[in-house]
Each structure stands twice: as structure tokens, then as C-alpha cells.
């Protein structure tokens with residue numbers, strides 16, 4: 001498989017472009033197979049010849065599983081051990097646990113917090129992807145009622161956890177269509193858990209006390225025809241968690257070891273402090289965790305974990321960008337000053353924040369720089385006097401402001417002359433090199 005190109009694989013596919021695999025065309029699906037981001041099993045019309053030729057090697061090294069009504073929460077599909085090799089594909093899904101022993105008031109409050117949680121960071125809206133519903137008592141009815149309530153009120157796919165197969169079955173049936181996750185299939189109960197998962201369209205978590213037992217379990221379940229699996233690694237310490245997570249991912253990616261080629265699920269629940277829980281969750285996010293279930297809703301912890309996750313799972317080949325245009329900072333008018341920076345999100349948010357902190361209103365001009373920072377964009381010829389001048393005409397800057405002064409970052413002082421030539425009638429002011437000095441620059445100049 002590794003030696004087959006997308007075009008060679010496409011020749012083995014039906015070429016009907018029916019889209020049932022989730023790709024728009026057979027060629028697009030073939031390309032995903034070639035880059036190990038899809039599984040041949042997702043094409044229901046693959047011929048025996050295709051299966052034979054592509055074989056087990058055609059499967060993604062880490063099986064992808066999608067959750068939710070629209071299957072928008074995805075885990076797995078990773079192809080890299082280190083992000084700099086290419087990119088990580090599907091970020092660790094964050095979930096909050098709710099026990100069925102909690103009071104109605106506690107449950108309702110938690111559901112509201114989960115549903116309304118939103119973190120706006122560098123132009124992306126981040127939220128909680130899944131909710132775990134754990135049976136801690138004996139009542140099947142309470143567990144099922146909680147699952148129904150959480151699903152109907154949050155719309156999040158669930159992680160249904162119970163040791164009682166009867167309760168798990170009832171809850172799984174009650175939220176059919178949510179494409180949730182059943183916890184857990186063990187060597188004793190897996191046939192019953194897999195049966196209800198198959199009937200209701202859910203995925204299954206496989207778990208065992210030791211890795212070799214887990215390997216046997218995933219192999220048995222797959223041999224029985226079910227492969228929408230996530231694995232739960234049972235570890236006793238943070239260092240063991242770090243080691244086992246790394247070994248498992250290495251076995252899947254480097255050795256193509258299929259029995260461990262699954263995303264992982266971890267419950268963070270035995271830590272004795274918020275700090276300890278955060279460190280464990282950070283280990284999951286940085287070391288290959290597929291789904292990380294937090295024991296409580298804590299905004300400070302969530303913001304930390306989401307920022308970390310965003311940094312790790314942002315594709316290093318595609319910097320986060322903001323739309324090229326003129327941005328108002330505060331409530332600028334035609335006499336407000338004009339600043340310029342690049343459309344790299346982090347740069348834009350830092351610069352606009354510093355201008356805002358200085359207490360003035362201004363226009364912030366953000367030309368297309370392919371998400372590069374100031375010096376990189378300048379070095380690549382995307383942030384020159386000519387390109388900025390052209391952009392100011394495209395956005396009709398002169399019709400918006402009376403001022404004829406534009407403040408450029410200090411790092412590109414060398415473009416002043418070219419920019420003045422490109423913007424006749426304008427005076428170019430060289431601002432500070434560091435955004436952190438903008439506030440004092442503004443106060444000195446506009447006070």
C-alpha cells in the first residue's frame with residue numbers, strides 16, 4: 001500500500017463517485033487511502049480484488065472514528081509521531097463527566113455550563129466536544145434518563161459508561177443516532193456491547209488491564225466484523241501513562257501494528273487536585289490522547305487545555321489567518337490613525353489588543369500575507385511597499401480616512417521609501433518593533 005499512489009488505488013475503486021465513503025469522488029477517497037487517512041472499509045462497494053490488493057495495509061494506521069449527529073467530532077487518523085513531520089490531524093476531544101448520582105440541580109447547572117462554554121481564541125471558537133455520562137448507582141432508569149437529558153440539551157455525542165451491560169444497552173438505545181461511545185467492552189462482555197453498538201450506530205471503547213490482553217480483545221472484536229473502536233489504556237501513574245501512550249502510538253505508526261491502531265480514551269479522575277488533574281490532561285493532549293474526560297467543569301482549566309491543544313493541533317503548514325481587510329479597533333472615524341500588520345492571527349490579535357490597551361481608536365490594515373508574521377512576510381515579498389500600496393487601493397483606504405499617515409511595524413522600517421512611492425500623498429511613520437511597545441508609542445504620539 002505504501003508504494004501505491006492515489007491514482008493506482010483509484011483504478012481499484014468502483015469510480016462511481018457515489019460519496020458514501022464521505023469523499024466527493026473515488027479519486028479523493030483514493031488519495032486519502034494513499035495518505036492513510038481513510039479506511040477501505042468506508043467504501044461499501046470495494047471489490048474483493050481491491051480488498052485483496054490493498055489489504056490490511058490500506059487501513060489508516062490509527063483508525064478514525066467520528067461522533068455526533070453529523071459525525072463532526074473525529075478522533076484518530078493520525079499519521080505522524082511528531083507534529084513537525086507533517087501535522088496532527090484530529091485534536092484530542094475534551095469531555096466533561098456527569099455522574100448519575102448528582103442532584104437534578106447539579107446536573108442542570110453542569111449541562112448549562114457545558115452547553116454555553118465558548119472560548120474565542122485567535123479567531124477560532126473553541127468548545128467542549130463530548131459529555132461523559134457515568135452510572136455510579138444501580139438504577140438503570142436514572143442512567144438512561146441522564147443520557148437522554150444530556151443528549152437532548154447539549155447535542156454533544158456522549159461517552160456512556162457503565163459496568164452493567166443492561167444499563168449500557170438501554171442508554172445506547174435511548175440515544176440512538178447520536179453516534180456516541182460505549183464504555184467499555186471487556187474480554188467478558190464485548191459481544192453484547194458490540195451488538196448494541198452495531199444496532200444503534202455507536203462506537204465502542206475496548207479496555208483490558210494489560211496491553212497484551214487489550215491486543216487480543218481488539219483483534220477479536222475486529223475479527224467479528226466491528227472496527228469502530230477506541231481503546232482505554234489502564235495505567236497506574238503519570239509516567240506509565242506517558243510511556244504506554246507513546247508505545248501504543250509508536251506501535252501503530254512505525255510498526256503498523258493494527259491491534260493498537262486506535263485512538264485512546266482517558267478518564268482523568270483519580271488525581272487529588274486541580275493541578276494534578278491538569279497535568280494528567282496535558283499529558284494526554286501532548287502525548288496522543290484521543291479523548292480526554294475531565295471530572296469537573298472548570299473554566300480556568302479548560303482555557304489552559306484548549307489553548308495548549310490549539311497550539312499543538314494547528315497545522316504548522318497552514319498558519320491561522322484572519323481575513324485580509326481593514327479592521328476597526330475601538331470606534332475609529334475618518335480622523336483616526338492607520339496602523340498596518342500582517343494577517344497571521346497571533347500577530348493581528350496581539351497588535352489590535354495593544355492598540356486597544358493604549359486607549360485610542362484606530363484603523364488596522366491587514367493585507368493578505370498568507371498567515372506569515374511581519375518579518376517572514378517581508379522576506380517572502382508579501383509585505384513590501386508595493387504590495388501594501390496595492391492593498392490600500394483595493395480596500396479604498398483613502399475614501400475611509402482623512403489622515404494621510406500610516407504606521408508600519410518597526411521591523412520593516414526599510415520599506416518606508418517604497419511604501420511612500422506606492423502611496424503618493426501619504427507619510428509613512430515607523431512604529432515600534434515589538435507590539436508590546438505600541439502602547440507607549442501611541443501615548444507619546446497621540447496623547
Ligand code: SF4
Nearest residue numbers: 017018019021026043
Ligand atoms: S464509496 Fe466507494 S464508490 Fe462511492 S465514492 Fe467512495 S470510493 Fe467511490
